[in-house]
Amino acid sequence: MFWLYAFLFLVILPLISYIVWKLVWGPVSPSFPKVLAYHKVTGFEFGGTWMTKKRFISSLDYLLDSGFCFITEDLFLDTVSGKRIGSGREILMTFDDGYRMIIESALPALEERKIPALIFMVTAYAGRENRWELRLPGRRFGHMGWDEVRDLSARGFSFGSHSRTHCDLTRLEIGDLRSELYKSKEEIEKAINSPVRTVSYPFGRSNLSVRTEARAAGYEAAFTLYPSGKNNRLDPFDLRREGVWIIDTCGSLGNKLGQGKLFWAEDLKGRAINRVAGLTPFFKGKSSLDLRL
Numbered sequence: 001m002f003w004l005y006a007f008l009f010l011v012i013l014p015l016i017s018y019i020v021w022k023l024v025w026g027p028v029s030p031s032f033p034k035v036l037a038y039h040k041v042t043g044f045e046f047g048g049t050w051m052t053k054k055r056f057i058s059s060l061d062y063l064l065d066s067g068f069c070f071i072t073e074d075l076f077l078d079t080v081s082g083k084r085i086g087s088g089r090e091i092l093m094t095f096d097d098g099y100r101m102i103i104e105s106a107l108p109a110l111e112e113r114k115i116p117a118l119i120f121m122v123t124a125y126a127g128r129e130n131r132w133e134l135r136l137p138g139r140r141f142g143h144m145g146w147d148e149v150r151d152l153s154a155r156g157f158s159f160g161s162h163s164r165t166h167c168d169l170t171r172l173e174i175g176d177l178r179s180e181l182y183k184s185k186e187e188i189e190k191a192i193n194s195p196v197r198t199v200s201y202p203f204g205r206s207n208l209s210v211r212t213e214a215r216a217a218g219y220e221a222a223f224t225l226y227p228s229g230k231n232n233r234l235d236p237f238d239l240r241r242e243g244v245w246i247i248d249t250c251g252s253l254g255n256k257l258g259q260g261k262l263f264w265a266e267d268l269k270g271r272a273i274n275r276v277a278g279l280t281p282f283f284k285g286k287s288s289l290d291l292r293l
């Protein structure tokens with residue numbers, strides 16, 4: 001009986017998962033620019049979107065030693081628009097939510113290695129606690145304030161919008177949707193005194209209406225985590241990113257970036273984790289409207 005269960009779990013289940021993955025999503029084109037999505041670089045917290053400083057730094061060195069290089073938001077956008085051809089080994093580093101802790105825990109390691117990064121701000125929470133997140137013990141973290149954003153922008157870090165209140169944009173009326181997209185862009189532009197070119201959808205959630213409004217608001221590109229449909233489709237307003245979670249190792253990071261043979265398993269894992277994280281707005285209500293400032 002043991003061998004039957006072992007056969008089912010180790011052979012049949014992975015085989016069926018692989019076939020389903022191949023039919024529904026399939027491989028990513030190797031030439032697509034790669035994007036990593038980090039959130040918190042900190043000690044333990046209840047949730048999966050954190051990473052220890054030690055592991056974060058070792059992952060940077062692993063990627064550099066593996067021959068990857070990191071590019072700026074500008075170069076990345078030129079690659080997406082076809083103005084330049086990427087090498088296929090270029091990575092854009094992104095951080096969602098704009099947590100203050102990354103100023104100490106992540107950004108110095110990037111500066112030491114001359115790695116650029118794009119940070120997505122939840123503008124109504126700039127300088128405030130993350131009250132939009134589920135209230136679990138130890139989950140209160142501060143977001144960067146505008147003075148810190150200005151300082152980091154002067155040091156070469158790029159900034160994009162992650163909405164005003166981190167709500168699920170697909171559940172908003174058109175007026176609220178526009179407010180989230182337009183005002184957040186204006187607020188960051190006022191702080192950094194230069195155009196905000198990109199937006200990252202909270203929880204990675206968008207639909208046709210959200211993508212249309214993001215384009216109308218003047219963004220040049222928009223990021224999700226795992227787009228629906230085939231992975232070899234490159235939509236500038238539904239750009240794929242590889243989420244990096246506490247359970248990830250250098251090996252899994254390599255697979256996410258096409259280094260190993262298990263990209264399909266990492267894709268399925270990332271989609272499953274993102275699906276769970278996407279339940280937050282259902283627990284919090286329609287949006288963070290009660291917290292809207």
Ligand SMILES: [Zn+2]
Nearest residue numbers: 096097202203
């Ligand atoms: Zn977020």
